[in-house]
Amino acid sequence: MSTLAVSPILAAPGGSFLLEARAPVEVFTPEDLNEEQRQIAATAAQFASDEILPATRAIEAKEPDAVRGLIRKLAALGFTSVEIPEQHGGMGMDKITAALITDRLSVQASFSTALGAQIGIGTLPLVWYGTQEQKSRYLPKLASGEWVGAYALSEASSGSDAMNIRASARLSQDGSHYILDGEKMWITNGGIADLFTVFAKIVETGSGPHADTGKFSAFLIERTAPGLKIGAEEHKMGIRGSSTCPLVLDHCKVPAANLLGEPGKGHHIAFNVLNIGRLKLAVACVGGARHALGHAIRYAKERVAFGKPIAEFGLIQRKISTCAARLYAAESMCYRTVGMIDAALAQLPDDHSPRETQQRIEEYAVECSILKVYGSEALSLVADELVQVMGGYGFVEEYPAERIYRDARINRIFEGTNEINRMIITGWLMKRAMNGQLPLLPAIKKLMDEVTQPPSFDSASEGGEVLAGESAILAAARKIALFAAGVASQRYMAALQDQQEVMADLADIIIEVYALESALLRARKLAASGKNLSPPVSAAASMTGLLADETISRAEQGARRILAACAEGDLLRTHLAILRRLAKFTPADTVALSRSVARHCIQLERYPL
Numbered sequence: 001m002s003t004l005a006v007s008p009i010l011a012a013p014g015g016s017f018l019l020e021a022r023a024p025v026e027v028f029t030p031e032d033l034n035e036e037q038r039q040i041a042a043t044a045a046q047f048a049s050d051e052i053l054p055a056t057r058a059i060e061a062k063e064p065d066a067v068r069g070l071i072r073k074l075a076a077l078g079f080t081s082v083e084i085p086e087q088h089g090g091m092g093m094d095k096i097t098a099a100l101i102t103d104r105l106s107v108q109a110s111f112s113t114a115l116g117a118q119i120g121i122g123t124l125p126l127v128w129y130g131t132q133e134q135k136s137r138y139l140p141k142l143a144s145g146e147w148v149g150a151y152a153l154s155e156a157s158s159g160s161d162a163m164n165i166r167a168s169a170r171l172s173q174d175g176s177h178y179i180l181d182g183e184k185m186w187i188t189n190g191g192i193a194d195l196f197t198v199f200a201k202i203v204e205t206g207s208g209p210h211a212d213t214g215k216f217s218a219f220l221i222e223r224t225a226p227g228l229k230i231g232a233e234e235h236k237m238g239i240r241g242s243s244t245c246p247l248v249l250d251h252c253k254v255p256a257a258n259l260l261g262e263p264g265k266g267h268h269i270a271f272n273v274l275n276i277g278r279l280k281l282a283v284a285c286v287g288g289a290r291h292a293l294g295h296a297i298r299y300a301k302e303r304v305a306f307g308k309p310i311a312e313f314g315l316i317q318r319k320i321s322t323c324a325a326r327l328y329a330a331e332s333m334c335y336r337t338v339g340m341i342d343a344a345l346a347q348l349p350d351d352h353s354p355r356e357t358q359q360r361i362e363e364y365a366v367e368c369s370i371l372k373v374y375g376s377e378a379l380s381l382v383a384d385e386l387v388q389v390m391g392g393y394g395f396v397e398e399y400p401a402e403r404i405y406r407d408a409r410i411n412r413i414f415e416g417t418n419e420i421n422r423m424i425i426t427g428w429l430m431k432r433a434m435n436g437q438l439p440l441l442p443a444i445k446k447l448m449d450e451v452t453q454p455p456s457f458d459s460a461s462e463g464g465e466v467l468a469g470e471s472a473i474l475a476a477a478r479k480i481a482l483f484a485a486g487v488a489s490q491r492y493m494a495a496l497q498d499q500q501e502v503m504a505d506l507a508d509i510i511i512e513v514y515a516l517e518s519a520l521l522r523a524r525k526l527a528a529s530g531k532n533l534s535p536p537v538s539a540a541a542s543m544t545g546l547l548a549d550e551t552i553s554r555a556e557q558g559a560r561r562i563l564a565a566c567a568e569g570d571l572l573r574t575h576l577a578i579l580r581r582l583a584k585f586t587p588a589d590t591v592a593l594s595r596s597v598a599r600h601c602i603q604l605e606r607y608p609l
């Protein structure tokens with residue numbers, strides 16, 4: 001943390017990327033990792049290849065102790081306790097290091113899901129909201145890997161609609177304990193966990209069997225609690241080696257001292273932990289995508305068809321470069337975001353409370369949702385292309401591609417489905433704009449005034465700077481986002497919330513802006529490092545070129561749909577003319593860019609950064 005206190009990394013306000021351009025020095029990139037962090041990353045990567053990958057068969061067969069055994073070994077390295085404060089047996093490290101460990105360990109999705117539940121959503125509610133007594137009792141056990149943690153929010157009838165849970169809790173007559181009734185569904189680590197963070201609504205004694213109303217609250221429930229029953233393992237499409245079980249709470253008796261946080265405030269616990277959960281999920285997707293892309297590249301080099309390695313075919317090269325570019329954007333966004341979080345945390349006083357930590361993270365809720373959507377979709381693409389590059393071999397169980405493809409699918413469903421996260425992205429930004437917390441409305445008004453004037457033809461004239469064309473596209477994409485948001489909010493005002501298709505199209509443009517800006521700033525920072533001709537610098541520049549091309553066409557396409565949903569006749573024609581002007585760019589030679597990226601990947605036999 002001390003390195004960050006003097007670093008120029010900016011704790012920019014959440015969502016401000018949509019309004020303000022940043023300088024490369026203001027964002028954290030993986031190239032900024034210090035020596036200690038690099039060593040930790042190398043140790044984690046070594047553990048992944050020496051211990052996790054060889055255990056794949058045992059993990060997938062759910063052999064007793066396969067997952068727990070690995071968690072214990074990781075605990076011995078301190079890797080399960082990076083975010084647990086030192087006074088409770090943890091390492092209390094910065095979020096960048098925590099993300100880095102997750103990234104490098106994420107080569108086997110069943111295990112990374114189990115680990116994510118253990119060190120993320122299964123532990124952080126206690127770190128942030130637990131009393132000293134609760135922390136002293138449970139955190140050392142979770143830190144050492146002696147105990148496994150789980151987080152139980154979802155129910156059969158409420159997943160996305162999480163506020164609608166029906167599990168109930170009633171305080172006993174003598175006030176000594178709560179009695180919980182209901183059931184939880186899809187609980188990761190359910191079959192192996194020792195401690196569950198369970199959400200239920202506190203209701204008056206004597207009220208009906210289900211808690212339709214009541215105070216949404218969180219409870220720490222030990223596996224041995226009377227009345228807690230663990231249901232049978234689900235048979236899943238993917239991540240089959242991770243445990244997923246329902247829980248039955250049948251008059252489950254929980255000491256009153258195990259209420260976590262305040263009665264009626266459990267939704268803060270449930271949702272705030274999901275911000276970091278989404279960030280971690282995206283980081284795990286980055287690790288998984290890097291691993292999968294490595295497989296695809298090495299296979300393409302080895303497989304010969306029509307007398308030459310398939311890696312020499314342009315269409316295979318295009319797959320490799322598209323995957324590499326998306327991975328590059330996802331990776332750049334993840335480390336940029338976690339860098340902002342650490343910079344924000346570094347501003348807190350030494351004696352800050354865990355709650356303050358959580359509040360600083362909440363500032364970046366929109367970035368966390370963006371990462372979740374982009375990261376999970378990038379991994380899906382890479383997994384799909386890995387199968388395709390491997391042809392028939394990609395489709396059979398004998399090779400890892402088949403499992404990687406199945407495993408990738410869940411990431412678009414849990415930690416808030418990608419539909420829900422798209423709604424969060426636009427909804428959160430609009431809400432902040434309305435509250436005056438983010439000057440989005442003045443920016444929209446300024447842009448609307450500007451675009452209705454005759455064109456000044458100065459938008460692409462940022463000559464001289466590195467990647468000037470890509471910078472101009474970024475500036476245009478930002479304007480398109482503001483323009484589309486302006487038209488949509490003028491048309492629907494507060495009712496925009498009900499126009500989900502428009503909200504999602506806006507979210508996609510906003511995601512593209514964050515992705516391209518993160519990629520561009522990193523490429524420019526790399527270029528400024530003075531190693532202009534090295535493969536990473538040149539690959540980063542070419543990948544940014546590919547991303548810029550995707551961004552402008554996706555932004556234009558999404559905005560066209562939004563405009564057509566918001567206006568008709570002459571007004572629509574005027575809007576479309578403005579959009580055409582904003583999106584007018586001579587296309588880059590993406591064939592050349594793609595070949596250049598693929599050449600680096602093939603030469604290095606991996607993702608080039």
Ligand SMILES: Cc1cc2nc3c(=O)[nH]c(=O)nc-3n(C[C@H](O)[C@H](O)[C@H](O)COP(=O)(O)OP(=O)(O)OC[C@H]3O[C@@H](n4cnc5c(N)ncnc54)[C@H](O)[C@@H]3O)c2cc1C
Binds near residue numbers: 189
């Ligand atoms: C393997 C696995 C592990 C899991 N681990 C955990 C865990 O550890 N703890 C836990 O609490 N939960 C866990 N979950 C549950 C997971 O978080 C939910 O499955 C997820 O939130 C979706 O909820 P649902 O399944 O009820 O789907 P639904 O909410 O019914 O959604 C169904 C579809 O409708 C869409 N939809 C729903 N509402 C809206 C809306 N307002 N607007 C637009 N579209 C909408 C969704 O995007 C989705 O496409 C896990 C699930 C799985 C499969």
